[in-house]
Amino acid sequence: MKLVSFEINTALGQARRIGVPIDGDETGRIADLTGCYAAYLASETDEPTPRQIAAVRCPPDMIGWLKGAHKSRAAAEEAAGWISEKLITAKDPTGIRGERLVFPRDEVKLLAPVPRPGALRDFSIFQTHMSNADVPFKKTKHWYVTPPYYKGNCDTITGPEEPVPFPYYTERLDLELELGIIVGKKGTNLTIDEAKDHIAGYTILIDPSCRDGYKREPFGPNKRKDFCTPMGPCLVTSDSIDERNIACRIEVDGxxxxxxxxxEPRSFWAEHLVAYVSDNETVFPGDIIGTGTIGLGCSMDIHKWPQVGQNMTFTMQGIGSMTLAIVKGDERVRHVDGMSGLLEYPGEDI
Amino acid sequence: MKLVSFEINTALGQARRIGVPIDGDETGRIADLTGCYAAYLASETDEPTPRQIAAVRCPPDMIGWLKGAHKSRAAAEEAAGWISEKLITAKDPTGIRGERLVFPRDEVKLLAPVPRPGALRDFSIFQTHMSNADVPFKKTKHWYVTPPYYKGNCDTITGPEEPVPFPYYTERLDLELELGIIVGKKGTNLTIDEAKDHIAGYTILIDPSCRDGYKREPFGPNKRKDFCTPMGPCLVTSDSIDERNIACRIEVDGxxxxxxxxxEPRSFWAEHLVAYVSDNETVFPGDIIGTGTIGLGCSMDIHKWPQVGQNMTFTMQGIGSMTLAIVKGDERVRHVDGMSGLLEYPGEDI
Incomplete structure (x- = not known):
């Protein structure tokens, strides 16, 4: 099953909802999940409070829906089945309060499946990643048993219809193609086997990285990555895709x-990563865990670099496709160029 | 002004609230801010809906209160002034629905001032930090103009009454004493001068760090720090303290x-750090920004190491004091020791 987060303009302002791409992928119509489930309950069951139950089982936000686990999943399947059936005879079906249940693709804006997760961790598990770079990232013995990762910025996650800014402080912007694992269920200190059950699904995760400024950031990437992390176009539930075999493609202006x-050769499966994160920590519904660049899927390895004005299309078979425009970033302040501080550099590192 | 987040047991279960340490510091009574402001409005003004206004101006969560900025601050001052006056004659004053307004210290549990911030970033701006370590952290020319930081785990923040686990995967646990800056107002691409107005206040931030396992984590600290970050005992508003001159102390078992x-010599003031974070990113109410270890305030520099069973007391003049017990961490899983992965280490780094 596929689910999307989307934004819709209404007479009462913009609203954020979750939905089902009812024509099979993100290019077709989007059915509003909360509305469809309420309408299904009202017309097909003896449920006395369909709107209230729909608000619990299929709330209009992805994290809320994920929290409902198997119950929310079953509700979503019922809603999707019901609206598909309905669409055979009704062109523009409405819900129990007259709300529209299905939107043409061009009337909605797709968002990241989880627009604002509680945590974003991004690993590096593919063996060939950075092997073809000018300065390769060499995999140590630690890399094979304890997967390295960085933590990202949850407040700059963008969706498949947002541009990617090219920051003023880089000359080399690299959009890494990765698989995003979406946590479904809260868990602490999980075994690898237990962790499987905590994966709700997958999405495309793009990790825009500045390939300079490393010396500025000795404690892991910050300004190099934190300005933007696109995800989308949908969440594919883990039972609908084999994360171990997804064909991927990067195209630039065609x-x-x-x-x-x-x-491709990788150190771990998704469940290893979830289990590892959960060790002495807790994973929560909606948390995002990236695999790191798949194979050689980044500029460091293919030696082609995106430029402002280009459009990059990222495709993963069974998930979908996103075309992201590269635009000039904001320069209102330029602190990353260096701020005038309180101490003078003494001329040598001490 | 000082504010705390606290937990109270009620007949309807635990509740989280914010309050004012009405006797001046965290050792005395705690006045419930939402209840006091509603009672103040009902008894001293012509407000027709005191509970509703109190829920907006002084909601029971710190981030909600911070969002109200100067309006919420004024409301809190009114509530605190009113309850202080009231306590001269009433021993256990009650609110408009019979709720208790003031709690003896031992009836509440203090939490981190912001129990679950949206972001946690921790800098390293003090010049002598790690200068006395076995392997010093040398400050490069970059350090003087672009302050380095790492991003922490927002889901393992603990309060002043929680123990600190000593993880199974370290032999050297180091509790670094830092100043925590609490963001008050949303802002993007702020100048250094503008950033001043985005600081709500300060708290004590303890950064428990494993001083081993560095090679496991080439992209910044994860398991080394993410198991726990204590903060407290209160938020001191920025107009009530001079962050440039706070006396600090670490005591262990007395x-x-x-x-x-x-x-002590530092590269930047608090406003520089907020401005720097906001460059091509956004800071939000409740976001936490740590200064990094103050001077030599960590085990790496003083060469004394906390052990399970010890109690560490961290004091900052004008903020307060926290005593944290060091306890054995959880060992249900031991993934950080190394997981059996999909690839064999070929015997050399490639």
Missing amino acids: ETWWEGNTG | ETWWEGNTG
Whole structure:
């Protein structure tokens, strides 16, 4: 099953909802999940309070829906089945309060499946990643048993219809193609086997990285990555896709830059990463865990670099496709160029 | 002004609230802010809906209160002034629905001032920090103009009454004493001068760090720090304290391990850090920004190491004091020791 988060303009302002891409992928119509489930309950069951139950089982936000686990999943399946059936005879079906239940694609704006997760961690588990770079990232013995990751910025996650800013403080912007694991269920100190049950699904995760400024950031990437993390176009539930075999492609203005597969040599499966994060920590519904660049799917390895004005298309078979425009970033302040501080550099590192 | 977040047991279960330490510091009574403001409005003004206004101006969560900015601050001052006056004659005053307004210290549990911030960033701006370590952290020319930081785990923040786990995967646990800056107002691309107005206040921030396992984590600290970040005991508003001159002390089981001051040589003031974070990012109410260890205030520099069973007391003049017990961490899983992965280490780093 696929789900999307989307924004819709109404007479009462913008609203954020979750929905089902009813024509099979993100290019088709979007059915409003909360409305459809309420309408299904009202017309097909003896439920006395359909709107209230729909608000609990299929709330209009993805994290709320994920919290409902198997119950919310079953409700979503019922709602999706019901509206598909309905669409055979009704062109523009409405819900129990007259609300529209299905939106043409061009009337909605798709958001990241989880627009604002509680945590974003991004690993590096593919063996060939950075192997073709000018300065390769060499995999140590630690890399094979304890997967390295950084923590990202949850407040700059963007959706498939937002541009990617090219920050003033980089000359080399690299959009890494990754698989995003979406946590479904809260868990602490999980075994690898237990962790499987805590994965709700997958999405495309793009990790825009500045390939300079490393010396500025000795404690992990900050300004190099935190300005933007696109995700989308949908969440594909883990039972609907094999994360070990997803064909991937990067195209720039129509030209193919790279093709690969999530089955390329990697140190761990998704459940290892979830289990590892949960060790002495807790994973929560909606938390995002990236795999790191799949194979050679980034500029460091393919030696082609995106520029302002270009459009990059990222495709993963079974998930969908996103085309992201590269635009000039904001320069109102330029602190990353260096701020005038309180101490003078003494001329040598001490 | 000082504010705290606290938990109280009621006949309807635990509730989280914010309050004012009405006797001046965290050792005395705590006045419930929402209840006091509603009672003040009902008894001293012509407000027709005191509970509703109190829920907006002084909601029971710190981030909600911070969002109200100067309006919520004025309301809190009125509530605190009113209850102080009231306590001269009433021993256990009650609110408009019979709720208790003031709690003896031992009836509440203090939480981190912001129990679950949206973001946690921790800098390293003090010049002598790690200068006395076995392997010093040398400050480069970049350090003087672009302050380095790491991003922490917002889901393992603990309060002044919670123990600190000693993880199974470290032999050297170091509790770094830091000043925590609490963001008050949303802002993007702020100048350094503008950033001043985005600081709501300060708290004590303890950064428990494992001083081993560095090679496991090449992209910044994860398991080394993410298991716990204590904060407290209160938020002191920025107009009530001079962050450039706060006396600090670390004691362990009654013995003083270190004394220092936030005025020790540092690269930047608080507003620089807020402005820097906001460059191509957004800061939000409740976001936490740590200064990094103040002076030599950590085990790496003083060469004394906390052990399970010890109690560490951290004091900052004008903020308060927290005593944290060191306890054995959880060992249900031991993934950080190394997981059996999908690839074999080929015997050399490639």
